Every structure is written in structure tokens, then in C-alpha cells.
Amino acid sequence: MPFLDSDAVHAALPMRDAVRALQQALRDGLSPEADPPRGVLPVDNGQLLLMPAHGRAYAGVKVATVAPGNPARGLPRIQGRYLLLCAETLTPLATLDGIALTDIRTAAVSAAAADLLAPRDASRLVLFGGGPQARSHLRALHAVRPITRVTVVGRTPDRARTLARGLPDISGVRVDTGGPEAVASADLVACCTTATTPLFDGDLLPPHATVVAVGSHEPGAREVDTRTVLRSTVVVEAVSAATREAGDIVQVIREGLLDPAALVPLADLARGAALPVDGRPRLFKSVGMAWEDLVLAGAAYEAGRARPVRGNR
Known part of the structure; x- marks a missing residue:
């Protein structure tokens, strides 16, 4: 075999x-x-x-x-x-x-969603994390959008510099480091961490930004805050999986602030049965599915x- x-x-x-x-x-x-x-x-x-x-x-x-x-x-x-x-x-x-x-499927699912959500000219990526998924997400998002600038955000400036040095060298892509406030000028935000609490202030997101969050499949962990969820068109792989495993979603539902019926299945987006709302950020929350x-x-x-x-x- x-x-x-x-x-x-x-x-x-x-x-x-x-x-x-x-x-x-x-x-x-x-x-x-x-x-x-x-x-x-x-x-x-x-x-x-x-x-x-x-x-x-x-x-x-x-x-x-x-x-x-x-x-x-x-x-x-x-x-x-x-x-x-x-x-x-x-x-x-x-x-x-x-x-x-x-490694491939997690980033490819994010890119499949971003390809359906992000503006065609999205070029500025803010990347939280520096492990295998951060590297894969840079490659994947670069495959579907003309990324020219990447800002790497770590827990400290030294950590961010270390993470940035670990990213693949892609021609035409400038990599620098910054803090969570960098999301204010982002076209794309990729959250690829093991964080259990939000990484940035959702009020800073531009209306055109697309966020992909892939760090956890546990209801007690989250990478994005309630403001990000409430401001965004929220796309998930499957509503059942998201409401069972995605802490970024589960915790907002438990707060009584989000109706699960508002979640957009990725399949509906791919088939053209649903569209993101203009003037709102877009959030794709992935838990990874079989x-x-x-x-x-x-x-x-x-x-x-x-x-x-x-x-x-």
C-alpha cells in the first residue's frame, strides 16, 4: 500500500x-x-x-x-x-x-474562504503567529491574493522578529514586524496561534478587511474578540461544528449576542447562495474538519x- x-x-x-x-x-x-x-x-x-x-x-x-x-x-x-x-x-x-x-488543508481552507471574501486587490497581510500554520497561511493567501506586505505580530518585539525570520522568502513580499494595532491598515488578517484570549481590538478592523482564525477547536479558546464577531459577516465550515467547537463563536452565542442562524456556511458561499455584507469586515472561523x-x-x-x-x- x-x-x-x-x-x-x-x-x-x-x-x-x-x-x-x-x-x-x-x-x-x-x-x-x-x-x-x-x-x-x-x-x-x-x-x-x-x-x-x-x-x-x-x-x-x-x-x-x-x-x-x-x-x-x-x-x-x-x-x-x-x-x-x-x-x-x-x-x-x-x-x-x-x-x-x-498543514496544507488548514491553510488551503482559509485561502478558499479568503478567495471568496477578500477584495481582489488585497495586498496587506497581518500575521499573528510564526509556526507551521503561519508559514502555510502566508503561502496559501499569497496564492489567491497579490500580497506584497506582511506584518508579523508576536507577544514581544523580539518574538515578532524571530517569527518573521522563520517565514518563507517569497519574491516581491516585504516582511516587517509590528503590534496588534497593525490590523487597522490590513486587508487580510491571519490568526495562527495557540492563544486562548483575543489577539487584537476588533474595533480597529477596516470595513473591507478579511480575518481568518484557525488557532483552536476548543470552546474555551478564542483568537478574536466579541467586537470582531459582531461587526463581521461570519463564515464557518459548518454551523454544527462552529457552535460545538469554535470558542470565538461559542462564547459570543453564550453571551446572548449572536444568533447561530446568522452564521454563513462556507458551502453556501462557494455555491453563490450567500454573499458577504458590503461595508462590514469578514471573519472566517475554522476548526478543521474531516x-x-x-x-x-x-x-x-x-x-x-x-x-x-x-x-x-
Whole structure:
């Protein structure tokens, strides 16, 4: 059975192709609401996650781990493997590196949403975070918008400079550092952190700004404040998942300030059944869902069959 390692997964899924695959799956009728809830088992040093999904051609399951102490050990915070199956026979077809798949799909979903929400000329990105997801989000958002300037925000100026040095060198993109107030001049804001409290003042957001927040899937954690949510058109992968897992959304609903019916499913946006409201910021809150892993695992498998890729063995 083929195993696609990290290099093979990245080779099979260029970011533009990953974004298109996700958008096309939604346009073809895939229903994110059909995803079962994520299985989460707390353990002494983190969490074990189980994320199954099924579709017309493939079924699959990702087994992942979240170990908050790993970065201090020089290890990834999130690790795992993906098992891809034939939907008709449930025969195993391939396994894929779960780190690479998660890295790509999280940023690709954000870019798929930003491509439907952000002005076509959006060029100024404010980036909170400096880990693998921050790097992937820079690549992904650059794939769908003409980004020329990136402001990296960290907990301290020294931290921000360290984070900025870790970003990929992309031709024509100027990277500098700043504070949370930089969102006041942003076209795009990407929140890719492990923060549990809001990163910036939502009143500072320009009316045209698009925010993507991907840092957590826990109802007690949030990266954006209540003002950001209330001022924005709020787009989510699935209403059921957002109201169960997205602290940025759950906490505002619990405050009695947001009606879940106001949330816009990403599928509706992709199919043209919903549009953002002019003159308001746009917020895409992602928790990461199993259907995204399945779509991209299938695409990677098909690309690997079409041409030899390193690790396809």
C-alpha cells in the first residue's frame, strides 16, 4: 500500500490546486454538515484525535495527536497519519503523512474562504503567529491574493522578529514586524496561534478587511474578540461544528449576542447562495474538519498515481 510522506504530499498538493479542490468539492454538493463530530480523547500530555469522513469516491480517517509540550522538545505540536479507503469497498488505498496533510488543508481552507471574501486587490497581510500554520497561511493567501506586505505580530518585539525570520522568502513580499494595532491598515488578517484570549481590538478592523482564525477547536479558546464577531459577516465550515467547537463563536452565542442562524456556511458561499455584507469586515472561523482531509487526501492520491512522487511506495 502506498505511503505518501511529507515531501510526496507537498509535491502532490500545490497550494492553488488544494484551494481549487476544496472549493470544487463544495460546489459539487459535498455537505460539511454530514461530518461526524471530531473524536477527542484527553491524555496526560495532550489529546488524541480521530477524524473519519466519507464521500462518493473515498472514505478515510485521520488519527492525530496534539501535544502542547512538543515544540519545547523540538517536535511538532500536531502529528498523525491518514488512512485513505475506497468508498465502495472500504479497501485501504494509501496512507499519508498527517502533519503535511493538516498543514496544507488548514491553510488551503482559509485561502478558499479568503478567495471568496477578500477584495481582489488585497495586498496587506497581518500575521499573528510564526509556526507551521503561519508559514502555510502566508503561502496559501499569497496564492489567491497579490500580497506584497506582511506584518508579523508576536507577544514581544523580539518574538515578532524571530517569527518573521522563520517565514518563507517569497519574491516581491516585504516582511516587517509590528503590534496588534497593525490590523487597522490590513486587508487580510491571519490568526495562527495557540492563544486562548483575543489577539487584537476588533474595533480597529477596516470595513473591507478579511480575518481568518484557525488557532483552536476548543470552546474555551478564542483568537478574536466579541467586537470582531459582531461587526463581521461570519463564515464557518459548518454551523454544527462552529457552535460545538469554535470558542470565538461559542462564547459570543453564550453571551446572548449572536444568533447561530446568522452564521454563513462556507458551502453556501462557494455555491453563490450567500454573499458577504458590503461595508462590514469578514471573519472566517475554522476548526478543521474531516471532510477537508478527505478531499485533499484523495487529490494527493490521484496526483501520486498520475505521476511518480517521492515517498509513493
